Amino acid sequence: MEALETFVVESTVREEGDAYRSIVADIITELVLGGAIGRIKVVVRPEDSLFQMAVILRGSQPTVKLSDMASVEVSNQMRKELTISIDQEKYLPELLEKLWARYGRMKVFQPERKTLKMLVDDTGSEVAFLNDMVVADPRSTLQSRLVEMAIRATPEGFRVRYHSIDGHKFVFVASEDPLKPEWIQEAQKMAAELTEGE
Known part of the structure; x- marks a missing residue:
């Protein structure tokens, strides 16, 4: 202590x-x-x-935004796929809960420990939304x-x-x-x- x-x-x-x-x-x-x-x-x-x-x-x-703990990029424009590369794993469980709530479990994949992939409707607006999303308070x-x-x-x-x-x-x-x-x-x-x- x-x-x-x-x-x-x-x-x-x-x-x-x-x-x-x-x-x-x-x-x-x-x-x-x-x-x-x-x-x-x-x-x-x-x-x-x-x-x-x-x-x-x-x-x-302060609150923790996704941009504080990870980076988001469009990995496949044709499939409308985003990749989130995790820098800090501390808030990964909270991040997954928020992503599942917004996109559904079927559209969020975790191929590696520090990588998430997801399918979205509009890659441009979702990248901006995700970067500002509060992951943890x-x-x-x-x-x-x-x-x-x-x-x-x-x-x-x-x-x-x-x-x-x-x-x-x-x-x-x-x-x-x-x-x-x-x-x-x-x-x-x-x-x-x-x-x-x-």
Whole structure:
């Protein structure tokens, strides 16, 4: 796990604080979030049935277009065939899903690991479309992994939950009981305190 700038876990029961710190660290490692999270603070108050988390993310990652990871060319004008040559395989599964959704599985072929071939109706407009096509949005997958991290760290039975992401701040609050507005405000204040001095 990449070192976090700030990693604070507070609990009114000291032993629980140490246990939650270990749990949260393990979850961050499992979900490969160490590079995305800069600062994190967790507060557990068992007497109030309350779990709060504030996370400050490191710099945001831009969307990945097909032109960022591959090149597209017309390989056979007569057959209206395009060839996509993959430079970065990291987003290949997402690319295949998008191509299958647009063209159908029967028109997309993968003769080699880093090569895709496909049949299209209009090669000119499809080359332009494909070069601009967003293959992956790391920010949206990051948000779902943050929510998963928070839920996994939450004490069992804390099924009433709130989360929000605003820019590079992620806030999560959970309880067994209905959430009080001041609990959410406390978590937002925690996030604001983590950003002081930026």
